[in-house]
Amino acid sequence: MKLIILHSSDTHGFLMPTDYQDKNDYNAPISLSRVSSVVKSEKKKYGSDNVLVTDSGDCLQGSPLASFTHELPEQEGLKKFTEAYNEVGYDARALGNHDFNYGLDYLSYYVDNNSAPFVNDNVLDAQTDVPFFGKEYEIVEKAGLKIGIMGITTQYITHWESEEHIRGLKFVSGYDVLSKLAKKIRPQVDILVALYHGGFESDPESGEATEPHTGENEGYKILTEIPEIDVFLTGHQHRRLNLVAHDTAIVQPGYRGESVAKVTLDVTRDQDGKAHINEMKTELIDTKDYDPDPAIEKIVYDLDKKTQAWLDRPIAKLSEPAPIEDAMKGRIEGAPFINLIQQMQLWFTGADVSATAVMSDTAKGFSKDVTMREVLLNYPYANQLCLVKLTGKELREIIEYSASFLEKTSDGKIKFVDRLLKPKRMLYHFDVFYPVHYEADLSKPAGRRLTKLTLDGEPIDDNRIYHLAVNNYRALGGGFYPAYSMDKIEKTFDQDYVQMFSEYLTSEDVKVDTQKNYKFY
Structure with a gap:
């Protein structure tokens, strides 16, 4: 059995292939529309039933189009913005720190109107200690395999976000929750995946510290101390990562939709029906080599044109x-x-x-x-x-x-x-x-x-x-x-x-x- 996992992160509201520096230039090597074309091409190649598609957040803020969308009533702006992400065909998603920038009402509308489930294990209701958004985990069947998906974001959001935007929330260590949850889900699934809007505090291979260990990024600790995880899909640091280390496939696809991370797992079952991963491969597919998806361009066309007019104000x-x-x-x-x-x-x-x-x-x-x-x-x-x-x-x-x-x-x-x-x-x-x-x-x-x-x-x-x-x-x-x-x-x-x-x-x-x-x- 061959399972393909495609992963995006940190698209930051760049839905169209432009950085908005030049109002007439739509040839930038970025965008959700190019990400969508990669996903649809890979699904056509391998068959939709063999492809799992994920995202690990930072979608609502960062581009001029995202800023203009926030200026509009949700039914006019955010509705179309959300439709564009729905068009990609995600199977599971996680939240990013910048997704909280416009407050909980705005974020809740986005989460509620997404066709893909949000998996969230460490953004909790402060009173009940249960996930405030989304689901604790998701089990998806692809390529004849049961795939468990957990989701966390950086716990450091409280250090950046204004109180009014996160009132009533409690952010806990992603490592702490995954170390327990992984043991619970592992017996139920063939493959265990962790979605993480966070990165690595130490080099994934050498273990050498690359930043102060403040808890903002817990990737190395998760990687080395939670062996139940097979595939680690990360973001937040805007790095381009694809490697296999500690018996785990690790990817991070950069920034603004510049690439889609791809993990290929070759899996067989033994006589007892237990799945075994024979081979893991990782790569980054540069989206510049794919034309923008016309379906997304159609959804976003009016919103984008109004953004350009607003920018020239x-x-x-x-x-x-x-x-x-x-x-x-x-x-x-x-x-x-x-x-x-x-x-x-x-x-x-x-x-x-x-x-x-x-x-x-x-x-x-x-x-x-x-x-x-x-x-x-x-x-x-x-x-x-x-x-x-x-x-x-x-x-x-x-x-x-x-x-x-x-x-x-x-x-x-x-x-x-x-x-x-x-x-x-x-x-x-x-x-x-x-x-x-x-x-x-x-x-x-x-x-x-x-x-x-x-x-x-x-x-x-x-x-x-x-x-x-x-x-x-x-x-x-x-x-x-x-x-x-x-x-x-x-x-x-x-x-x-x-x-x-x-x-x-x-x-x-x-x-x-x-x-x-x-x-x-």
Whole structure:
């Protein structure tokens, strides 16, 4: 018997083959429509009864189309959005952390209107400790085999998501629940599959730690300590993974529908009827080699066209542009667009200091005529702004930590350290700060690099209280920064960044600060 498993994850609402940079370009090597074509092609090749199709979340947020969909009544926008995912023909799905970004009502509508069951074992009702969404597990019959499917998401959602979006929920360790559930389901099935919106805290083969073991990613622990699992279908880290390790097939299909992960199992039964896996193969099928599925394009056509019109809607006029000519260079050297974000955050909060990251590697900043397209392409995340109370010592520790992400090469150039680039690009973890003036000597040990840190011409006082404006992702612990914690958040602002840009840029004649206030050497 041959069982084919096809897996997608982290499509982030990119339903059409466009990144929305150019309104006329629909040739991008991504999209749910290309994923769907891969799935339909593989089903035609092997027969639908031999193909299991899964997804591990992060579908509702991330693309301009997803943002526009959220602006509409659910029956008008989310209904069509959900129909597109239904067209792929999934057999089981799991939730991702970004699926909570628009709140529980929105997510519940999406879950309830999906034709595939959501399998959820670690997002619980806080009062009853039972799964809040979906089913504890699903057993599907394919290729003459009984396949058990478990589903978990990263427990770290509470560190990123606003309280109102997850009120009444309890997030527990995926490892803890699967270690028990796997033993319960294993005797009932021939093949046991785990869907996980999470990744690996250590290298799947060597076991070498690749990030701090905070519980955000528990993949290695699950892989090595739950031997009942045959197939491990992952996401969240946007990595391209396909390998067999620890007698388990492991895959992760990247980002925005760039690939579909494929697991092929060759299975036989012995005289007692027990299934045995003779061979496991894994691969990634690049979707760029497949034309978009016309069925999905038909479903999404009107929604996409309205999205393009919405993106060209003017937000405000600036007296001068606020560019960031190159995102990588801008992070290290500064840019007017970065300063503009900081100015906006200070305007809303009245804070002493502001912190931000460059959120997109393709960020170009704002022209004089700012459109919704520019806002979303430069700041694609549904974050909220927080006001955080810190001592000067804690502020210094935070800035030192950010400086630890840089190093000098032998020829004197400044670059980001590998842990911010591999196994996943996480440059959104590198924050810069304003209007403090600071300098860091990268030849010094991490944690002792700052040679200058002043505010309004005065050195930062370790014992004084300062107020910092920063997004909720960072304020709640995203990026493993020191000093941040929930109890230090004084206020969370209701607006998301799109709304804040709209309000700030139309509130007054904004003058963009073009001066550089930090230096790494």
